[in-house]
Amino acid sequence: MSKIFVDACKGLDTPYTPVWMMRQAGRYLPEYMKVRGEAGSFLNLCHNPQKAAEVTIQPLDIVGVDAAILFSDILVIPDEMGMDLEFIKGQGPVFHDPIKTEEDIDRLLGGEEAANKLDYVYDTIKLLREQLDERGDEIALIGFTGAPWTLATYMIEGQGTKTYNLCKKMMYSNPELLHKILRKVTDIIKLYMEKQIQSGVDVVQIFDSWAAAIEPGLYDEFSWSYMVEICDYLKEKYPETPIIMFPKGVASFIERGLVYGNFDVFGVDWGTPMALAKEKLGDKYVLQGNMEPCRLYSKEMTTKCVEAIQKTMGGKRHIFNLGHGILPDVPVENAIHFVSECHRVSGKK
Numbered sequence: 001m002s003k004i005f006v007d008a009c010k011g012l013d014t015p016y017t018p019v020w021m022m023r024q025a026g027r028y029l030p031e032y033m034k035v036r037g038e039a040g041s042f043l044n045l046c047h048n049p050q051k052a053a054e055v056t057i058q059p060l061d062i063v064g065v066d067a068a069i070l071f072s073d074i075l076v077i078p079d080e081m082g083m084d085l086e087f088i089k090g091q092g093p094v095f096h097d098p099i100k101t102e103e104d105i106d107r108l109l110g111g112e113e114a115a116n117k118l119d120y121v122y123d124t125i126k127l128l129r130e131q132l133d134e135r136g137d138e139i140a141l142i143g144f145t146g147a148p149w150t151l152a153t154y155m156i157e158g159q160g161t162k163t164y165n166l167c168k169k170m171m172y173s174n175p176e177l178l179h180k181i182l183r184k185v186t187d188i189i190k191l192y193m194e195k196q197i198q199s200g201v202d203v204v205q206i207f208d209s210w211a212a213a214i215e216p217g218l219y220d221e222f223s224w225s226y227m228v229e230i231c232d233y234l235k236e237k238y239p240e241t242p243i244i245m246f247p248k249g250v251a252s253f254i255e256r257g258l259v260y261g262n263f264d265v266f267g268v269d270w271g272t273p274m275a276l277a278k279e280k281l282g283d284k285y286v287l288q289g290n291m292e293p294c295r296l297y298s299k300e301m302t303t304k305c306v307e308a309i310q311k312t313m314g315g316k317r318h319i320f321n322l323g324h325g326i327l328p329d330v331p332v333e334n335a336i337h338f339v340s341e342c343h344r345v346s347g348k349k
């Protein structure tokens, strides 16, 4: 039996449209909070393959999604490069010693050395592969990485930012240094994705959460071209492993024809009309998305949106998802409602 989610990524006909949710393993689930409590912290949970596998599987049983996404975080890469990640309550991820100079980036681990330090991620995947195969329900496992640009924003700013002023100062006044950071991170990501595939993921997704911070005319130079390079590397070695690209906030880039590359699925964010994505990209790529995640606060608004997306996509070359991550205060029953509505409108028996 083949996995419905993998078939859908490849653009094959499936008996219904599969669905998963970005951030589907997380704080809206009391079961997740319990395991995180046992682990002691979010990062401890990421470092513990047994527990990380347990929370990866939770949304399959509780919410009924058609794919599992590896439980980890995009920021484990700079952490293992030597940047010492800390999650501070109420503030989010923090790097206390952000990159300011060439010496700062030279000091960090790169290549195989950095990729090998992420062994707990590969161990989690191997464990998940066994557990998912044992279940026999043909659920696909999605691996992931942050895009080089999105990782660089945290490495330069030291934390989340509204203005991106430090990275943009570098982009416009010292672009060589920004490229040096992007190059080092890209080279690690290629190996990291490769090792995830070798460990057993079926599909990989690249999250460029902060794509919209770059002006459209420079997006290719500072982000997309590096993402495409990662795709080319993986496609040459693992042509059968589908790749999902998720650059967030890029409706204007789509209109300008800036989306190209050797990948399978384009993740549509909630600010981009599905009809626009379909018109511009639907022949070339399978589309994933794109309900505004805050619609999950209302079952009625969820149903309306799922029906509208189904009407636009017609059950073809489509994977249901949110247009960004689910928020922690969404009632679990509303997430279940979203998934069952996606299945209902697309004819799951």
Ligand code: CP3
Binding pocket: 021, 022, 023, 024, 025, 026, 027, 036, 042, 069, 070, 071, 072, 073, 074, 075, 092, 093, 144, 146, 160, 207, 209, 325
């Ligand atoms: O279920 C899944 O989607 C898999 C696990 C996953 C997490 N983070 C777990 C997590 C994935 C795929 C990510 C990706 C990630 N992490 C992104 C890209 C996707 C996006 O949302 O745009 C980004 C930008 C990050 C960085 C990050 N991690 C931030 C900014 C934060 C703090 C904000 C917040 O939501 O608290 C995290 C923490 C984080 N990553 C949590 C989870 C479940 C919450 C940690 C906790 O348990 O308190």
